[in-house]
Amino acid sequence: MIQLFDGAMGTMLQAAGLPNGSAPEQFNLEHPEAVTAIHRRYVESGSAIIETNTFGANPIKLAHYGLADQVEAICQAAVQAARAAGNADTLIAGSVGPTGKLIAPLGDLAFDDAYAAFRRQIAALTAAGVDYILIETIIDIQEMRAALLAAKDVTDKPVICQLTFEADGRTVTGTDPATAAILLDAMGADVIGANCSLGPAQLLPIVKAMAAVTRKPLSIQPNAGMPVLVDGKTVFPMGPEELATWAPKLAAAGASYIGGCCGTTPEHIQAVRAALTAAGHDVVTRRYPTDFPVRDLPTVTALTSRSQTLYLGPAFPPVLIGERINPTGRKALAAEIRDGNWLTVKKEALGQVRAGAQILDVNMGVPGIDQPAAMANAITELSMLVDVPLAIDTTDAASLEAGLKAYPGRALVNSISAEPDRLREFLPLAKKYGAAVLCLPIAPGGVPETAEERAEIAQRIVDAALAIGLRRQDLLLDPLVLTVAADEQAAKETLGTLRLFRQRFGFPTVMGLSNVSFGLPRRNLLNATFCALALDAGLDAPIMNPYDEVLQDAIAAARTLLGHDRQGQAYSVRYSGWQAPAAGTGTAAAAAGTAGVAVAGDDEGADVLQRI
Amino acid sequence: MIQLFDGAMGTMLQAAGLPNGSAPEQFNLEHPEAVTAIHRRYVESGSAIIETNTFGANPIKLAHYGLADQVEAICQAAVQAARAAGNADTLIAGSVGPTGKLIAPLGDLAFDDAYAAFRRQIAALTAAGVDYILIETIIDIQEMRAALLAAKDVTDKPVICQLTFEADGRTVTGTDPATAAILLDAMGADVIGANCSLGPAQLLPIVKAMAAVTRKPLSIQPNAGMPVLVDGKTVFPMGPEELATWAPKLAAAGASYIGGCCGTTPEHIQAVRAALTAAGHDVVTRRYPTDFPVRDLPTVTALTSRSQTLYLGPAFPPVLIGERINPTGRKALAAEIRDGNWLTVKKEALGQVRAGAQILDVNMGVPGIDQPAAMANAITELSMLVDVPLAIDTTDAASLEAGLKAYPGRALVNSISAEPDRLREFLPLAKKYGAAVLCLPIAPGGVPETAEERAEIAQRIVDAALAIGLRRQDLLLDPLVLTVAADEQAAKETLGTLRLFRQRFGFPTVMGLSNVSFGLPRRNLLNATFCALALDAGLDAPIMNPYDEVLQDAIAAARTLLGHDRQGQAYSVRYSGWQAPAAGTGTAAAAAGTAGVAVAGDDEGADVLQRI
Numbered sequence A, B: 001m002i003q004l005f006d007g008a009m010g011t012m013l014q015a016a017g018l019p020n021g022s023a024p025e026q027f028n029l030e031h032p033e034a035v036t037a038i039h040r041r042y043v044e045s046g047s048a049i050i051e052t053n054t055f056g057a058n059p060i061k062l063a064h065y066g067l068a069d070q071v072e073a074i075c076q077a078a079v080q081a082a083r084a085a086g087n088a089d090t091l092i093a094g095s096v097g098p099t100g101k102l103i104a105p106l107g108d109l110a111f112d113d114a115y116a117a118f119r120r121q122i123a124a125l126t127a128a129g130v131d132y133i134l135i136e137t138i139i140d141i142q143e144m145r146a147a148l149l150a151a152k153d154v155t156d157k158p159v160i161c162q163l164t165f166e167a168d169g170r171t172v173t174g175t176d177p178a179t180a181a182i183l184l185d186a187m188g189a190d191v192i193g194a195n196c197s198l199g200p201a202q203l204l205p206i207v208k209a210m211a212a213v214t215r216k217p218l219s220i221q222p223n224a225g226m227p228v229l230v231d232g233k234t235v236f237p238m239g240p241e242e243l244a245t246w247a248p249k250l251a252a253a254g255a256s257y258i259g260g261c262c263g264t265t266p267e268h269i270q271a272v273r274a275a276l277t278a279a280g281h282d283v284v285t286r287r288y289p290t291d292f293p294v295r296d297l298p299t300v301t302a303l304t305s306r307s308q309t310l311y312l313g314p315a316f317p318p319v320l321i322g323e324r325i326n327p328t329g330r331k332a333l334a335a336e337i338r339d340g341n342w343l344t345v346k347k348e349a350l351g352q353v354r355a356g357a358q359i360l361d362v363n364m365g366v367p368g369i370d371q372p373a374a375m376a377n378a379i380t381e382l383s384m385l386v387d388v389p390l391a392i393d394t395t396d397a398a399s400l401e402a403g404l405k406a407y408p409g410r411a412l413v414n415s416i417s418a419e420p421d422r423l424r425e426f427l428p429l430a431k432k433y434g435a436a437v438l439c440l441p442i443a444p445g446g447v448p449e450t451a452e453e454r455a456e457i458a459q460r461i462v463d464a465a466l467a468i469g470l471r472r473q474d475l476l477l478d479p480l481v482l483t484v485a486a487d488e489q490a491a492k493e494t495l496g497t498l499r500l501f502r503q504r505f506g507f508p509t510v511m512g513l514s515n516v517s518f519g520l521p522r523r524n525l526l527n528a529t530f531c532a533l534a535l536d537a538g539l540d541a542p543i544m545n546p547y548d549e550v551l552q553d554a555i556a557a558a559r560t561l562l563g564h565d566r567q568g569q570a571y572s573v574r575y576s577g578w579q580a581p582a583a584g585t586g587t588a589a590a591a592a593g594t595a596g597v598a599v600a601g602d603d604e605g606a607d608v609l610q611r612i
């Protein structure tokens, strides 16, 4: 089943007399009958959903024309013009295009200002009676996030999120389709997709990439081919019949909503409809939620940065979380953070990633500072600097929201205990910003000792999370570890907890290692051995010091031994420079030999991250 | 229920006219009526079992009197003399005392000669119609082993094995009661115990030590107190009533057979009987096997040397098996063994024990040499040098028997596969010599890949072992490991096999580690990490290079993490000399830091032990 959008509006407005240099949206006020006439042609061509002439009707863009105060009037007129063109079944999507500015730090538009602009337009469209909000042609995931957050706040209409990708398969600011789909799905987008910039051939792999990671319906609106310059004019070369040949392919790849963007006309839509029907697709009009079949996908946990996706869980190799961006016990780092100096934070970020960290934990717990501001700044700086996803490590709800808002990806919230205020404040923030949640099985009254007690508390957090609309793939579990110096069964209990968690929940597990050795000498040996045991017991992501070569060695060996290294090839490459010691020299030299990790940081604070 | 033996014979023979310097056993031939008269006094005093006057009736001792050819006649006469004294219920134990010589290498008597002497006497006693064979007053476990092996070969009568302990609780040649009881039980002794040298107070803890490790009935025959010198004469000071007060205590501690040794008389036996009856014990006469209640003990696997017992299994900390006494791939060592030079073998033994090995694997697989002789010599030399139990590592049945015969303890047979000739030849040898068996789940046709296949083959070996009379506590399992360089799931399959073995069999597990890393660089890191994972999965005893400090570190850490180190104290002691590296220097130095293992051997052959 396919729901058919319309095609391009801009060129038809020009043909209908839109003056050069005038805002296309102003035409809604001045010549609504002309707008209606264009819409009608699309309805007659078979479009089930027509898009209002409000692509630039946000106050930032309208300000270029002195029309910033006309947002509501324009939206009202635009919806009326569309409604006048439709029949009883026709659905109207309120078009929401980009502001034309880049959000900071890439540009100078504040995230909150973008949010406010979108919020005003989407509120106006909703008030005017649209059936969908269509956020489209967005080239930056941060701008899409601002628009989607605004939509979720001011409308109960289904929200379609269409990004625009370049020929390299990424948005202008670097986001790939799977990463975008995972993030937008988590943030609550109802339909996800792409439009403009590319023709159907280039959008086909983008549809496939999105279909592989989200069960949400996909919406695809290609241009009429890739633009070519003819006599200094941009021309879209694909005629209706040629474009139409791609429509069944897009549908087969997973698109449930299909329309056209630049260069497409009512004739293109008509041809697309005919081609889809001929290919056996029902082309229908249905209000959202439709009963379109949902793709059958495994439930997989992923985090994203702006530019990449990281999967966690039993089916994937272990993931290293770098713990070193944390001022606890590190006076110099704390002083820098207090002064707004990000030099050491940046060095730690780059160093940890070079040492193999695949997620960076970010903790700004410096007493007496504006922690929300520090977190927002740190997350912003780090999201520019490294491609790995970030974990926001805070016990302060305001800092958590500041960090989540600033982050152009799907972060990990580290962590949410079963304490009532955490459940009440943190879980909705994770849901709102599409973050994943590390559930820490601690309840009021202290740290549970047994695996069974931990599982029971974890169940309470999981239940609370699912109750407010978080999904199973949003949840990760921390098994907790206490030092064996206090209780020699502590590590075994944690290993048992990991096994119980895997059996009972199946969620990815995350744990800081270093607590296990608190109070004992040679901590890195205990931490490393414990890490190997924990990986075998089901730990998916240790939180650790990536500069610890003993730990890195243990992880490399454990990966190879636990079936994550085909024929030991990665291990062989990592240690291929190693030479067997000469006879009689003993084997200790090997332990200090040339490991694969070249970066060594200062060790201040390596042992101090006492998370519990 | 108690079965009552008699008391001393020697002093009563002197009183009856035994000439000074004459063999007491000769009196059976010359004055059988006098011998019968002594026996009769014991029967009348309440003895259920009377002991023949054949304590020194072995050919080695009789040779001192020129009576070596009289063994059969003396035994025949002695049994007749005893039978003539008894009533219808009286049972007769054929007394078998020591040869008076120490077996090589402690003395110059060949093991086989001791065996032959005992065999001749026991055959004679059996032919003469005794009800029990009573091997008594033995001060050396090797002599007891020779006598017991002889008894098992020539008689179907129940065999009572009584050692003699010194005031320090060990035999003259260093065996403690628990170690002796474990070994004699495994070798098939029907009743185990102690007599002579000590009074009842000193024998009480010996009874308790034996009762804690064997379900076999215990037999205790104390002297009448500890001897004192009075006017240059040895006197046993304990009167009948005083000795009798100890009898209920010995019975409560586990003795089912009670009698008297030096200094005891019919009056002592009468008093003992009265005291036992008064304490509520039934003093009865029952042919073996009796229906005496059996002690309820857990089934625990133990190996022993001459002087100590080592327990293995889930309830005990992991045990390290040193792999380095093995000429495979070590040309210099092979040449020494070929030359009968044991210097390197001894150095490896001492070095491995100092490095923490708790069992030494002994392999004499040098092509072209007399391997049984080499094995016998190696085992003999090593049993004198170190106190740890030995594992006999051979695929040659003659070498296995040579090693087992030479070993004054309960060795581990490494190993027995499911190949028919191994089952047929090796299992009976293990049973005969009281050895434990490492079951290697390899069958004709190759190495099974999956845990389930390995468990099925292991089950076949276990069934065959139990069918020939080996006990559950005689069996250990090898889960097998193949290199991850050939199959990246190989190590995981082995870990799964360990878990399946523990669940299905519960036997201790033993495995060589080094195969896992064959063909890869930095093997000790993989071996060490694999060892930690395997210990967690249920490995009880890795076969390994004890000089490998990386491996030792992993084991120390795993012991601490897996609950075998109370509050991490052993770990703290081991690494207390360790210093955290200075800031900025990285942590690699720590890995090569001062570990607890001081010995480093040459590394020739460290990687070559390819056992499969």
Ligand SMILES: [Zn+2]
Pocket (backbone or CB within 6 Å): A195, A196, A197, A223, A261, A262
């Ligand atoms: Zn377009």
Ligand SMILES: [Zn+2]
Pocket (backbone or CB within 6 Å): B195, B196, B197, B223, B261, B262
């Ligand atoms: Zn005695």
Ligand SMILES: [Zn+2]
Pocket (backbone or CB within 6 Å): B007, B008, B195, B196, B221, B260, B261, B262
């Ligand atoms: Zn005696």
